[in-house]
Amino acid sequence: MPIPERQLIARLTAKSNRNSVSVLLGIGDDCALLRLSRSEDALVTTDLSLEGVHFRRDWQSPECIGHRCLTRGLSDIAAMGGSPIAAFLSLALPDGLPQKWVDRFFTGLLTLAKRHRVELAGGDTARSPDGVLADITVLGSIRRNRALRRSGARVGDQIYVSGELGESAATLHLLTQRKLRRRDLFPEPRIALGQWLSKRQIASAAIDISDGLSTDLSHICEESGVGAVIEAEAIPIHSMARKFGNQTERRTSSSGDFGLDLALHGGDDYELLFTAPGLKRVKRRIVGVKITRIGEIVPGSKMHLIRSGKKQAIVPLGWEHFRKNQ
């Protein structure tokens, strides 16, 4: 893409007219935040899923693609600590796509929707000139002033991550290398965890890991005006990524540990990355989800990785860049 996403978003922000008093938070967080009532704020997020960019029909089942389409939106609601209410799907389908594929896509999407009591309340359909394209909008709500933002991290806050990182990137790597023919992952958006963090007022900042730990952490640092130090040994690397550590892919690694690279830059895991003041006690398991402390917020604006006692800069690669260069 000729326009880096960040530049495009900066342009959007600069050009956008900020007259409306009811939009509390626009471009630059996981969701837009709008004041629609006295007690609750509304959250809105939109996420594209494009064939050939975000998924491949020969690599994933239709159910998996439908599930992941909605996961992208629900995960943004989770990152703000909100409750999803309704989803809206814009879907463009190419000529000749089997009806069965569409049915199975909806089965995947609606099974996840039902589990989170989200109603598919509208959308748009069109003929696609090329592949399948889906855009999901999720509307959610959150108690007034309780939304977890990217901008709240302060120096001394500890950095935490839910679950394990790198499974999605490791899978994609194996698919790309033709060492796997097909594999379905159904990442679960961390709705209950986000709600818990918001309700207990534990987290100072939060984001979901959709673009990769390095990129998503950089968003927290930028929005909060802080730096971060991450301990490589503390990162909960998924076993599937970890086993790459000593393998032949090492030559393509930026850190010398390809498993670490997958966890650091791979993205698409939909875990939550959050910060909390040092004095707050953060349990190792919250609402059944593993929580790991991986580092600390520091002064400045840079991100560093401590590995075997050595400090090195973290360059946020972003998943598109990372995947292109594998």
Add this chain to the structure above:
Amino acid sequence: MPIPERQLIARLTAKSNRNSVSVLLGIGDDCALLRLSRSEDALVTTDLSLEGVHFRRDWQSPECIGHRCLTRGLSDIAAMGGSPIAAFLSLALPDGLPQKWVDRFFTGLLTLAKRHRVELAGGDTARSPDGVLADITVLGSIRRNRALRRSGARVGDQIYVSGELGESAATLHLLTQRKLRRRDLFPEPRIALGQWLSKRQIASAAIDISDGLSTDLSHICEESGVGAVIEAEAIPIHSMARKFGNQTERRTSSSGDFGLDLALHGGDDYELLFTAPGLKRVKRRIVGVKITRIGEIVPGSKMHLIRSGKKQAIVPLGWEHFRKNQ
């Protein structure tokens, strides 16, 4: 597209889980209607704009494409009588698209947004494997229980349309026939008209004409469980469409009057089609917009056209079908 839109929407409706109490109206109207506060309801609509399907870069300027992308969403809000609050844009761009094109697209979109005090509050960006694709979500609000729905038309209600019909379809026809090289139309969403109709409680049902008069009227008839009779001579046909009436394209016409066909089936005009009880006085001009009575709601479920004293069935062709068969 292998799946007709109506079937897909029916499937969506059937499969959708309707647990949430806050969704008042889901798939099947211009917008979804959600109860988010005591005094106001929220409106949400999403609309796709795809290169090669909804626009062509060689036929329209970037400003026009950006304008029309937002118009599609605002027009849905207008059809419900609401006030737009915020827009969310998912935008996928192909490699090599000039930055200038993107800037001009935003200029078109944001100029319209500013005029209607709509904030562009979020969105998503991606690399497109093929052409430009944009999906706009618009969030609006309306006073509780005041949303204009498709389902309120009753027998004896008069049928009205705003502005003039067929300009967009006539333009597209000339572009297709290579009788025009390029032409920009900037249809204005009828926000003020929709609000006026809702506030004065004049309209019993309303829809915007995006798919064509015949198709959009059929939606009102289906949702309201009524039939309709339209007077051909009363339809306000735009001069650009009208001049086709006696020309060579007659052979491709279903009614024998190609200008009438363009107004009846062409779509993309973003005028409002609404019904009002016979006893309500509807002015010929509302908030500066021409209003024309074109027919009446009748018992049954069929739609008819009266032309030179003769009655014929109206088959809702829908713009995609109509355009394909030109």
